[in-house]
Amino acid sequence: MSNSDQSHMKQDCSNKRDCLEMLQLILDGEATHEQKEHFLKHHLDECLPCYKNYHLELKIKELLKTKCCGGQAPSDLVEQIKNKIGAA
Amino acid sequence: MELEEAPKQHYSEEEKQNIFNNEFMPHIHSMYNFGYRLTLDADDSKDLVQDTYLKAYRFIESFQKGTNAKAWLFRILKNSFINDYRKKSKEPSKVDYQEVETYYNSEEVDRQITPDLRVEALKDMIGDEISNALNALDVDFRTVIILCDLEGFKYDEMAKILDIPIGTVRSRLHRARNLLKEKLSEYAKQMGYKTT
Structure with a gap:
């Protein structure tokens, strides 16, 4: 999957919708080994729209993880819960 | 559970x-x-x-x-x-949601929604854009993205958490991601990226 030369790649994908679903399965860790082999090792090398989509979906997933996660629960909430349970 | x-x-x-x-x-x-x-x-x-x-x-x-x-x-x-x-x-989204999902399940919409978004535009979204885009989604679509992409739940776990079949998890996730990309394309446009 090098992106050095894209000129030999297909500029259009006849199966875009199914491919998009497949690459989401792969990124979500839900695809089988065979599905992954086929898609990542063969299809992505020859299909420009899917290659681009793959990197787009990957980037969105990364952004969601880094920008929308990692907040801490307020410490007073943690204390309140512990107090209520301790007193139960 | x-x-x-x-x-x-x-x-x-x-x-x-x-x-x-x-x-x-x-x-x-x-x-x-x-x-x-x-x-x-x-x-x-x-x-x-x-x-x-x-x-x-x-x-x-x-x-x-x-x-x-x-x-x-x-x-x-x-x-x-x-x-x-x-x-x-009294959030009306529960009622609206059925309509929304029926709408987004139709094949016609899939052809319309092909948000042309570039990775380069996403790289400049270093502020709250992605968070705002997520929050702007209807709560049921937001939920599947939270469970899958933020929390890393597997589809079968999501099915149990949400009481829906795995097939619905998959299709809802697919729609949710299309809607999210639509929002992100709007931001990209505002940031001066051409999306055509």
Whole structure:
């Protein structure tokens, strides 16, 4: 999957919708080994729209993880819960 | 994972405290984040998370030690949100949602929604764009993205948390991501990226 030369790649994908679903399965860790082999090792090398989509979906997933996660629960909430349970 | 259906366990008081402290409390930050993303309000989120933990303790004997505590807790939180919070806030999205999902399930829409978004544009979204785009989605679409992309749940776990078939998890996730990309394309346009 090098992106050095894209000129030999297909500029259009006849199966875009199914491919998009497949690459989401792969990124979500839900695809089988065979599905992954086929898609990542063969299809992505020859299909420009899917290659681009793959990197787009990957980037969105990364952004969601880094920008929308990692907040801490307020410490007073943690204390309140512990107090209520301790007193139960 | 159903609170009432699970075979009841018998725990001593000490065991209950141990499960609560060692298996439930470590998820407090994810739970707060989930609550916040659902309600979009810090105080509501605190109430929702506290209610959820109190319920989890009350029904602790429906939880089997060593099983997936995070999924179990998320399911209780999601149900509390639907039953208590949504009713109170009279949020109309429950009704609208059916229409929305029918609409987005139609093949026609799939052809229309092909957001042309570039990775380069995303690289410049270093502020709250992605967070705002997520928050702007209808709550049911937002939820599947939170569970999958933020929290890393598997499809079968999501199906149990949401009480829907795995096929619906997949299709809803697919629609949700298209809608998110639409929002992100709007931001990209505002930032001066050409999306054609």
